[in-house]
Amino acid sequence: MTLRSVVKGTGSALPKRSVSNAELAAQVDTSDEWIVERTGIRNRYIADDSETTATLAADAARKALDAAGIAAADIDLIVLATATPDQTFPATATKVQAMLGIDDCIAFDVAAVCTGFLYALSVADSMLRSGNAKRAIVIGAETFSRILDWEDRTTCVLFGDGAGAIVLQAEEGEAGILSTKLHADGRHNGLLYVDGGPSTTGTVGKLRMKGREVFRHAVVNLADVLGEVLAATGLTAADVDWVVPHQANARILDATARKLGLPPEKVIVTVDRHANTSAASVPLAFDVAVRDGRIKRGDLLVLEAMGGGFTWGAAAIRY
Structure with a gap:
């Protein structure tokens, strides 16, 4: 049988504040009609000062672990994709590791912007299939609102904040x-x-x-x-x-x-x-x-x- 990285659970997290196109139009020279026609976007979530890439990532990871029925202590790899880390260094993945109560595991960030989760998934898959880890959390998390120019209506209406995570486990079989x-x-x-x-x-x-x-x-x-x-x-x-x-x-x-x-x-x-x-x-x-x-x-x-x-x-x- 072939050893594969199987998705055992998924999770996601969004900031508390939901921002509609109408609310955005009150601050930016735009309209709901303009945004929907060009992008299909009607709403987004914007992080407040208490919400960061790490806190959203940790929330998503906890939900994925719950869905998988796997304890955080059993995770030996965390790969976090982000273009908006909490700090220049250390890696935001290590902050998530601490938030999850994991004392020791491999933890690092991947930077490939919107493709970041696919890059992180590929890296984690390679490490699981090679035997360097058995269970991994792969996360994509962003607070893009922190790097938007809120006076540029062509870009600020397009983005939001949030996080998603999956738990992978190396198993033999057809799935994965x-x-x-x-x-x-x-x-x-x-x-x-x-x-x-x-x-x-x-x-x-x-x-x-x-x-x-x-x-x-x-x-x-x-x-x-x-x-x-x-x-x-x-x-x-x-x-x-x-x-x-x-x-x-x-x-x-x-x-x-x-x-x-x-x-x-x-x-x-x-x-x-x-x-x-x-x-x-x-x-x-x-x-x-x-x-x-x-x-x-x-x-x-x-x-x-x-x-x-x-x-x-x-x-x-x-x-």
């Missing part, structure tokens, strides 16, 4: 992660980036994006990598039960599904409720669909995302 594919192309740095950093400006900086160019690259790259990950498993789009995509923009989700010939009813969509939560969006959508009963054991899932860098990737999972 079947394949992952990752890519990056740093030539496109200037299309989606933050204009700050410790070694350049010494400041945190704000998010900057050229939306039209990002959209064009996203549709092509996501369709290609989904095809690639399916080919690696000998499967086709017709075999897929659910696509769990990065929740960037409803138009990107629609265009990618059409390019692959996938019916829209097979695509998990939460962007209307949560906006773009970067590395948190895939595990957050995953957890929502597990808990509302759409995703069931035995289903074939494909996860995909693209983010600044550019980075992009996909994973095929037998849930």
Whole structure:
């Protein structure tokens, strides 16, 4: 039998404050109609001063552990994907480790922006299959509201805060992660980036994006990598039960599904409720669909995302 990384439980967490388009329009030169037409977003959650990437990540991890029926003490690996860490260092994963009461385990962050969860998932999968760990928590968590320019209506309306987590366990069998594919192309740095950093400006900086160019690259790259990950498993789009995509923009989700010939009813969509939560969006959508009963054991899932860098990737999972 093949040793695979099996998803044992999922969890997610959102800040307390929910912000509708109407509330945002009272502060920014925009409207509900403008936002919905271009993005499909109707709502997002914004962290307050007491809520950080680490606190949201820990909450999501606890829920995933409860769903898995696994004690925190049995976890020997934490991989946290984030572009908005609590501190420059140490890794936010180590803060989560302490919050969960784990005295000793491997814990580190992965930075690949919106593709971060796919990168973290691939790393954890490799470590579990190699025997370096037996049980892992893989988390995507962000507080993107901290790096938004609230005077730039083209970007500030797109993002929200949140976290999602899954618990993986190495087991022999047919279920688990079947394949992952990752890519990056740093030539496109200037299309989606933050204009700050410790070694350049010494400041945190704000998010900057050229939306039209990002959209064009996203549709092509996501369709290609989904095809690639399916080919690696000998499967086709017709075999897929659910696509769990990065929740960037409803138009990107629609265009990618059409390019692959996938019916829209097979695509998990939460962007209307949560906006773009970067590395948190895939595990957050995953957890929502597990808990509302759409995703069931035995289903074939494909996860995909693209983010600044550019980075992009996909994973095929037998849930």
